[in-house]
Amino acid sequence: MITPTTPRRTARAAALLGALTIVVATGLGTFPAQADEPGAPPAATTPTEAPKVDLILDGSGSMRTIDIQGKSRMEVAQQSIKEVIDALPEETEFGIRTLGATYPGNDQKEGCKDTQQLYPVGKTNKVEAKTAVATVRPTGWTPIGIALRAAAQDLGTGPTTRRIVLITDGEDTCAPPDPCDVARELASQGIHLVVDTLGLAHDDKTRQQLICIANATGGTFTDVRSQDQLTKRVKQLVERAQDTHTVAPAQVAGADTCADAPVLTPGVYTDREKFSEHRVYRVPVKAGEELRASVSVTPDRAVARDYGVLLQATDSGGQELVRGSDAGSGRTDVASTGVRWSAAEDDSDAAPASASPSKGSGSTAGARTVCLVVSNSFAPQAAVQADPGLPLELTVDVAAASPAPDGPAMGLGRGWILLGVLTLAGLLAGLVFGWLARWRISVWREN
Numbered sequence: 001m002i003t004p005t006t007p008r009r010t011a012r013a014a015a016l017l018g019a020l021t022i023v024v025a026t027g028l029g030t031f032p033a034q035a036d037e038p039g040a041p042p043a044a045t046t047p048t049e050a051p052k053v054d055l056i057l058d059g060s061g062s063m064r065t066i067d068i069q070g071k072s073r074m075e076v077a078q079q080s081i082k083e084v085i086d087a088l089p090e091e092t093e094f095g096i097r098t099l100g101a102t103y104p105g106n107d108q109k110e111g112c113k114d115t116q117q118l119y120p121v122g123k124t125n126k127v128e129a130k131t132a133v134a135t136v137r138p139t140g141w142t143p144i145g146i147a148l149r150a151a152a153q154d155l156g157t158g159p160t161t162r163r164i165v166l167i168t169d170g171e172d173t174c175a176p177p178d179p180c181d182v183a184r185e186l187a188s189q190g191i192h193l194v195v196d197t198l199g200l201a202h203d204d205k206t207r208q209q210l211i212c213i214a215n216a217t218g219g220t221f222t223d224v225r226s227q228d229q230l231t232k233r234v235k236q237l238v239e240r241a242q243d244t245h246t247v248a249p250a251q252v253a254g255a256d257t258c259a260d261a262p263v264l265t266p267g268v269y270t271d272r273e274k275f276s277e278h279r280v281y282r283v284p285v286k287a288g289e290e291l292r293a294s295v296s297v298t299p300d301r302a303v304a305r306d307y308g309v310l311l312q313a314t315d316s317g318g319q320e321l322v323r324g325s326d327a328g329s330g331r332t333d334v335a336s337t338g339v340r341w342s343a344a345e346d347d348s349d350a351a352p353a354s355a356s357p358s359k360g361s362g363s364t365a366g367a368r369t370v371c372l373v374v375s376n377s378f379a380p381q382a383a384v385q386a387d388p389g390l391p392l393e394l395t396v397d398v399a400a401a402s403p404a405p406d407g408p409a410m411g412l413g414r415g416w417i418l419l420g421v422l423t424l425a426g427l428l429a430g431l432v433f434g435w436l437a438r439w440r441i442s443v444w445r446e447n
Contacts, residue, residue: 049159049160050092051091051093051160052092052093052095053093053094053121053164053165053241054094054095054097054121054155055081055094056144056147056148056151056164056168057077057097057133057167058077058100058142058169059099059100059101059102059137059139059140060099060100060138060169060173061139061140062201063138063200065201068227069226073169073201076200079231080227080234082133082134084231084235085130086126087235088126089238092241093124094121094124094238095122095155096117096132097117097150098116098136099115099142099143099146099147100140100142101114101139102116102140103140104140105140108141108174111140111141111143112173112174113146114139114140115150118132141173142168142173143174144168144171144179144209146177148179148182148183152164152191161194162191162241164193164219165234165237166196166197166198166210167230167234168206168210169200169201171205172209179213180209180216180301183195183213184216184300184385187217187300188389194217195213195217195219196214196237197210197211197213197220197222198210198222198230198233198234199221199222199223200224200230212300212301215299215301216300216301216391217300218298220237250268251269251271252264252270252271252281252394254271254374255280258282258371258373261282261371263281263282265396265398266398267396268393268395269393269395270391270394272390272391272392273297274386274389275378275379275380275386276376276378277389278374278375279374279392280371281371281374281394282370282371282372283369284369285369285398286343286398287343288343288344288400289343289399289401290342290343290398290401291313291339291340291342291398292396292398292399293394293397294324295311295393296334297335297336297378298335298390298391298393299378300390301384301385302384303379303384304378304379306328307379308328308376309325309326309336309374310323310325310337311338311374312339312372314370314373315369315370316369316371321341321370322339322341324338324339325337335378342401343368374392
């Protein structure tokens with residue numbers, strides 16, 4: 001049986017629930033849906049040259065091994081490459097280089113010079129390219145390092161990113177040069193080169209070396225277990241060459257101090273930063289504009305646990321404006337962070353820029369100089385080379401400052417006025433819910 005106090009309790013609960021519901025609903029309404037932010041970067045620029053891919057095929061003696069679906073590693077690789085050639089996009093310039101495929105002797109010194117351009121990078125005659133691949137026979141040593149250098153020369157330089165696809169079944173048997181060091185060397189030259197590696201053998205030493213090569217250049221590693229997997233993966237990498245960095249990052253060298261730092265305009269930049277170093281760049285920001293910047297640092301070799309990346313925006317006197325950081329304590333492919341900072345409309349520190357922007361155009365008169373400081377706390381593991389520094393990618397954008405969130409519709413205002421409106425609305429809703437609850441209980445009793 002319901003006691004006489006039940007309707008009152010129910011009414012109070014309903015009133016409280018109603019007030020809370022209205023407050024939450026109305027409060028949510030005070031934050032408008034976010035529209036597209038102003039100052040979005042322009043669409044990617046049309047490529048100025050065709051995508052370029054050079055495939056390196058391992059022709060060393062171990063490729064005779066029969067352990068992939070009843071076929072030799074060479075047979076599997078040749079069949080996959082033929083299928084890739086048949087599916088080549090018309091605009092892609094494709095080439096093939098071999099390593100260890102022509103010298104049959106036992107002189108390691110001579111065998112470790114063995115890398116040949118099987119088909120030049122360019123527009124592909126598919127019949128000729130497939131015929132050339134069919135002639136390769138497993139022969140000699142595994143000079144991966146010198147093959148990578150030669151493939152980089154095959155591809156040349158230009159404004160877009162080039163790709164090397166390395167198919168091999170073993171680690172380099174000819175070091176020096178160590179292929180990981182060669183990959184870092186190529187990456188440090190700023191020639192926009194990515195190396196993707198595919199391993200046909202599955203021992204740890206080979207896997208670690210191929211991962212190291214890929215990491216050093218921002219590429220990928222694939223542990224191949226079947227012919228179908230190899231074919232699909234190489235096709236993906238060739239297609240990816242069309243989408244990777246339509247306009248490649250511009251190479252820039254950060255300085256130790258803000259006064260000596262290069263001036264950057266909106267764009268994507270690449271640099272190298274030593275372990276536990278800081279590098280500084282300058283960005284002019286006018287009153288009413290917002291600086292948006294992000295940085296990624298890639299540990300392309302074995303690093304110690306516990307690391308971090310810090311991005312600071314400071315004024316020319318070193319006063320911090322804003323900071324962003326990322327930290328971790330295990331293996332990672334990249335550490336990245338970002339910042340946003342707006343210059344006030346009446347910024348009294350604005351002054352004419354003292355240097356010309358390194359790229360782009362537009363006046364910087366009256367702009368405030370913001371110093372971007374990139375620092376890292378990475379440390380190399382024992383016996384790991386410290387040079388060249390870690391690859392760093394910095395993205396900079398300057399846009400119209402984001403407006404502050406608008407108040408609620410119909411000019412209700414903020415602060416006490418808004419609080420009063422919400423309180424009144426909640427009260428009225430609670431009374432209505434309470435009256436309905438009492439009425440329902442009365443009807444139930446009568447029936």
